[in-house]
Amino acid sequence: MQYEQPRSFWSAFGTGGYPDEPPLLEELGINFQHIQAKSLTVLNPFKKVSDTIMDDADLAGPLLFIFLFGIFLMLSGKVHFGYIYGVGVLGVVSIYLILNLMSETGLDWSRTASVLGYCLLPLVILSGFSVVLNLGGYIGLVLSVISIFWCTYSSSGMFTTVLHLNDQRFLIGYPVGLFYTCFALMTVF
Amino acid sequence: MGMQFAGNAMAQGTAYMERNFNQWINMPALRHYFNVNNVYVVNKLKLLLFPWKHSPWTRSITRTETGQMGGYKPPREDINSPDLYIPVMAIVTYVLVCGLVTGQKGSFHPNNLYASGSTAVAIVFFEILFTRLGCYFMNIPFEASIMDLVAYYSYKFVGIIFTDLTKLMSGPGWHSWVIFVYTGLSIGFFLLRSMRYVILPEASAGPSTLNPQRKRRMWFLLVIAGLQLVYMFFLIN
Numbered sequence: 001m002q003y004e005q006p007r008s009f010w011s012a013f014g015t016g017g018y019p020d021e022p023p024l025l026e027e028l029g030i031n032f033q034h035i036q037a038k039s040l041t042v043l044n045p046f047k048k049v050s051d052t053i054m055d056d057a058d059l060a061g062p063l064l065f066i067f068l069f070g071i072f073l074m075l076s077g078k079v080h081f082g083y084i085y086g087v088g089v090l091g092v093v094s095i096y097l098i099l100n101l102m103s104e105t106g107l108d109w110s111r112t113a114s115v116l117g118y119c120l121l122p123l124v125i126l127s128g129f130s131v132v133l134n135l136g137g138y139i140g141l142v143l144s145v146i147s148i149f150w151c152t153y154s155s156s157g158m159f160t161t162v163l164h165l166n167d168q169r170f171l172i173g174y175p176v177g178l179f180y181t182c183f184a185l186m187t188v189f
Numbered sequence: 190m191g192m193q194f195a196g197n198a199m200a201q202g203t204a205y206m207e208r209n210f211n212q213w214i215n216m217p218a219l220r221h222y223f224n225v226n227n228v229y230v231v232n233k234l235k236l237l238l239f240p241w242k243h244s245p246w247t248r249s250i251t252r253t254e255t256g257q258m259g260g261y262k263p264p265r266e267d268i269n270s271p272d273l274y275i276p277v278m279a280i281v282t283y284v285l286v287c288g289l290v291t292g293q294k295g296s297f298h299p300n301n302l303y304a305s306g307s308t309a310v311a312i313v314f315f316e317i318l319f320t321r322l323g324c325y326f327m328n329i330p331f332e333a334s335i336m337d338l339v340a341y342y343s344y345k346f347v348g349i350i351f352t353d354l355t356k357l358m359s360g361p362g363w364h365s366w367v368i369f370v371y372t373g374l375s376i377g378f379f380l381l382r383s384m385r386y387v388i389l390p391e392a393s394a395g396p397s398t399l400n401p402q403r404k405r406r407m408w409f410l411l412v413i414a415g416l417q418l419v420y421m422f423f424l425i426n
Contacts, residue, residue, distance in 0.1 A: 027192065101216075101223040102274070108203075167226040174278060178285065189292070 028060070035061040042121045042154045050161070057110045062117020065124050072127035073187065080186050087186070091179040092116060098175055103163040115162070116179070119155035122147040123180060127187045135188045144184045152177040222273035222336055224263040232268050233275060237347050238372065240379040245269070247386065269383070273336060276343030280309050283346045283424075286353050290426055293357065309346065312420055316342045316413075323409050324388070327402070333387045341383060345417050348372030349424050356425075369425060373418035381414040388413075 025031075038061060041047065066088065070081045092113045100106040126147040129135070135144065156173035159165070165172065236243055248269045249262040264272040287305040291297045317338045324331045351372055356365040388410045389403070 029192070098223075098277075101220055102225070167228070170227050171225060171230060171274065175281070178281065181285075 029056075029058055030060045031056070031058065034058065035064075038118050039121060041158075042119050045150060045154050045157075057108075057114040059110060059114055059117065062114055062120070065117055065120050069120065069124045069127050069183075072124065072131055076127070076131045078186070083186055084183075087179075087182050091182070095175055095179060099159065099163065099172070102168060102171065103165055105163060107159075107163060111162075115155055115158050116176070119151050119158065120180070120183070122150040122154075123183050123187065126184070130187050140188055144188055148177060148180050148184050151180045155180075218334075218336065219273070221260075221263055222271070222340065224265050225272050225274045226265050229264050229268065229272070230275060233264075233272070234347065236268065237344055237379055238351070238375055240375055240382065243382075246382045271337050271340035271344075271383070273340050275347065276340050279343060279346035279350060280306070282350055283309055283353075286350055286357075287426060290353060290357060309424065312424065313339060313342045316416075316420070320413065323413075327406055327409060329388060329406065331387075337387070341380060344379065345376045345421055346424075348376045349421055352421075352425050369421070370418075373421050376421070377414040377417045380417060381410060384410060384413060 021027075034056060035058070066084060070084055073080055073084075092109065095116065096107070096109045096112045099112060126135075126143060129143060130140075133140065135141075152173050155176050156169050159172050159176075160169050246269055249267045251260060251262050261267070261270055264270045264274075284302055284306045288297060288302050291301050317335065320338060321331065323329075349372075352365060352369045355368050359365070389406055
């Protein structure tokens with residue numbers, strides 16, 4: 001398949017592509033190594049978070065986690081995709097405002113969305129449990145409290161290392177904890 | 190190519206929004222109110238619930254290198270300075286606690302959250318209006334900023350949350366009324382001491398300057414502090 005000019009109109013209908021075309025995943029910005037590294041950082045709360053972990057603020061991992069969360073909720077009978085979207089957007093915007101007001105160097109919104117989305121992973125695990133268990137009782141309450149604390153601990157740790165705030169960890173943790181509590185409420189009730 | 194175009198469009202959109210946003214909200218002034226740390230928040234919460242023994246209530250003033258007076262010290266360095274972190278968190282937590290209380294009764298609906306949030310904001314707005322009108326009618330030169338008043342009048346939500354949580358955990362009864370009266374009185378006392386420097390600008394204490402104007406202003410201050418209990422009664426559920 002030879003074309004006169006590599007980017008002519010008809011190349012959209014062919015499969016030749018153009019020279020120097022990067023591979024698809026690299027062009028979309030999905031880097032599986034990074035996604036795996038960041039997920040393992042969230043899952044291991046006792047390891048120290050490095051400074052440069054959020055240098056590429058990709059949203060592919062968080063999108064995957066949010067879809068998984070919605071699918072697990074759907075499998076347990078609650079179709080709440082609209083609420084997830086609404087609470088997510090509202091929470092990200094308000095946490096972006098608070099972080100910019102409280103820190104010396106600001107943070108742009110895609111990076112806050114990325115951190116908050118990656119640290120949603122323990123809540124995704126909780127919603128996976130909600131498919132098989134009934135979370136309304138005592139065990140469910142304990143599990144949800146543990147997941148909220150885990151999410152809040154890892155995300156406030158990431159925010160404090162990325163923004164270099166040293167004595168405001170609990171202050172960042174409180175609104176982030178409220179944000180994850182809303183998600184947990186959606187999972188349990 | 191497409192990704193670069195989308196990235197450029199997003200960057201231009203955000204820059205446009207930020208330019209117009211900064212015209213309406215003064216960011217550096219707001220930053221001063223959010224310049225808090227863990228120790229300040231813990232001590233301020235303790236002060237709100239037990240203000241009786243705290244001794245110097247004046248706000249510290251920063252001095253520049255030449256010894257002249259700049260603005261007030263940020264909340265990090267001065268426990269008496271009002272901040273906006275605790276009020277914002279208190280109002281958000283109050284809305285969530287209202288949702289929790291209605292959820293326990295089984296009548297939760299997301300519209301109720303909007304109703305409680307707007308009631309809270311409306312009461313704070315009404316108090317600020319009342320204070321400004323009172324200062325205008327009594328010829329008090331008003332030097333504090335509106336953000337200070339928002340902060341002072343939103344501290345009562347801490348007491349309201351405390352009362353609501355005790356009511357949630359141990360049921361309604363005489364002990365939740367005791368907690369309500371205690372938090373109302375402590376927030377009232379806190380406001381009395383803090384607003385003294387706003388309403389009575391000549392900070393000379395003592396009865397030697399008891400002219401009618403000063404007596405009227407003191408009554409105004411007492412009315413503001415006493416009304417806190419009334420507002421709290423309407424806000425707890």
